[in-house]
Amino acid sequence: MSVAVTHDGFAKAGRSWAGLIEAATAFRRALHRHPELTWAEHETAAAVRAGLERAGIPWRACAGTGTLGMLAPAAPGRHIALRGDMDALPIDEATGREWSSVHTGCMHACGHDGHTATLMAAANWLKQHEADLPGPVTLLFQPAEEGGHGAKLMVEDGALEGIDAIYGWHNWPAIPFGQAVCPDGAVMAGNGTFEILLQGKGGHASQPEACADPVLAASAVTIALQQIIARRLAPQHAAVVSVTSIEAPSAPTVIPDTAKIGGSIRLAQSADRDVINKLIAEIATSAATAYGVKAEVALFPRYGATVNHAAEASVMRSALAAELGPDWHARDTQVPIMASEDFSYYLNEVPGAFALIGAGEGRGEDHPCHSPHYDFNDRLIPVVTKMFARLAGAPLP
Known part of the structure; x- marks a missing residue:
């Protein structure tokens, strides 16, 4: 140097x-x-x-x-x-x-x-x-x-x-x-990140009834998480919940066993972190359950x-x-x-x-x-x- x-x-x-x-x-x-x-x-x-x-x-x-x-x-x-x-x-x-x-x-x-x-x-x-x-x-x-x-x-x-x-x-x-x-x-x-692992049951794309589709569940979880800012947090509290990635590698005719969601949160008031993290876990788990899929949520606090x-x-x-x-x-x-x-x-x-x-x-x-x-x-x-x-x-x- x-x-x-x-x-x-x-x-x-x-x-x-x-x-x-x-x-x-x-x-x-x-x-x-x-x-x-x-x-x-x-x-x-x-x-x-x-x-x-x-x-x-x-x-x-x-x-x-x-x-x-x-x-x-x-x-x-x-x-x-x-x-x-x-x-x-x-x-x-x-x-x-x-x-x-x-x-x-x-x-x-x-x-x-x-x-x-x-x-x-x-x-x-x-x-x-x-x-x-x-x-x-x-x-x-x-x-x-x-x-x-x-x-x-x-x-x-x-x-x-x-x-x-x-x-x-x-x-x-x-x-x-x-x-x-x-x-x-x-x-x-302040900020933080999260990962949601969706564990389903893979199989042939022609037999969705025999599978528990984690890709469909990931889509539902992504949409459901938007209610945190829109409906579950006071509008006076500036915050962002962004899903930034969905990973579900597979083939065109294959429903995979798993999918993974990654994302980020931003918050103006550090006290909102616990509220947002709790809602991410609750919503992801409930939405995934509705599709017969299990959700495992990992939360990573970063800066206040x-x-x-x-x-x-x-x-x-x-x-x-x-x-x-x-x-x-x-x-x-x-x-x-x-x-x-x-x-x-x-x-x-x-x-x-x-x-x-x-x-x-x-x-x-x-x-x-x-x-x-x-x-x-x-x-x-x-x-x-x-x-x-x-x-x-x-x-x-």
């Missing part, structure tokens, strides 16, 4: 703001060329740690490939944490960029390369102004956000010890560049809703308005969005806030996260670096 060579850019930047942003952009693109999957961010972690060492910032490993950097530990004020995530996704890149991934089946399709590079830019700027910081600042370079519960393990390894407030962000292509959302309360949904604390969200909105101007608020974006984030683990432990910051400008940055055509908008690096500086109480360029 050649990410480490870009540290020369940070060194050459000195105290120059323009040089710092140029170095951070080069670092981002180097990370993009060399993505690493969840819990495999070894070279990325090495590059982050080398960069912190070059800047003179003490660090310690956290949750394996995670890293905590520390600034102004003896400052008397409020201790804040700033977070950037690092892992990539198992996707073949199709952007055609000069800095496209060199690893088949792995790309930064969610912008974590940009999040990491921006936090590194902030680390360098805050280090230059460490004596001016009113309170300690911890830098959280987090692994395994993409379904790996990396934030949970960071918390368990002491990442939030002594922290008074934590702030994080995610680039969001569906929001125009120059706008953002950072509400009080839920900003992103990302719920901002009001005081910290207000602070973050002030920083966003200062950087983006009076029209910063993306009023057409309904929150919570139904995607999920493991930043929720941090907000369950300490006060904090999370913002979605617009990346869309009508170019490749408009492709949604997790698309093979997606690329991070590098124009966000100076914006968010200055936002972090404001949150930390550092001088601005």
Whole structure:
């Protein structure tokens, strides 16, 4: 991996703001060329740690490939944490960029390369102004956000010890560049997945009466599950239940023994998880029974809703308005969005806030996260670096 060579850019930047942003952009693109999957961010972690060492910032490993950097530990004020995530996704890149991934089946399709590079830019700027910081600042370079519960393990390894407030962000292509959302309360949904195994009795397609057809049962279960949102949950509670796959491999003249349904749930209120999961199990079992088929339901909780604390969200909105101007608020974006984030683990432990910051400008940055055509908008690096500086109480360029 050649990410480490870009540290020369940070060194050459000195105290120059323009040089710092140029170095951070080069670092981002180097990370993009060399993505690493969840819990495999070894070279990325090495590059982050080398960069912190070059800047003179003490660090310690956290949750394996995670890293905590520390600034102004003896400052008397409020201790804040700033977070950037690092892992990539198992996707073949199709952007055609000069800095496209060199690893088949792995790309930064969610912008974590940009999040990491921006936090590194902030680390360098805050280090230059460490004596001016009113309170300690911890830098959280987090692994395994993409379904790996990396934030949970960071918390368990002491990442939030002594922290008074934590702030994080995610680039969001569906929001125009120059706008953002950072509400009080839920900003992103909780999620979970489910699998339903339908055990029937296979046989010849010409003798359905001698079979218990799991394909027909799977179709009925899929339709029946739609009543959860339509009729069993209060309309004021934002939630989604999506069946995303039905597997029943067979031949044209054969009714198979089994079928399998897979799906996902999204919920704005974490308390709705138990209700939705209970209904999935009840409805799947009852619908399958009506077709003479047995249903086995497996439920997999993933992340809770990302719920901002009001005081910290207000602070973050002030920083966003200062950087983006009076029209910063993306009023057409309904929150919570139904995607999920493991930043929720941090907000369950300490006060904090999370913002979605617009990346869309009508170019490749408009492709949604997790698309093979997606690329991070590098124009966000100076914006968010200055936002972090404001949150930390550092001088601005």
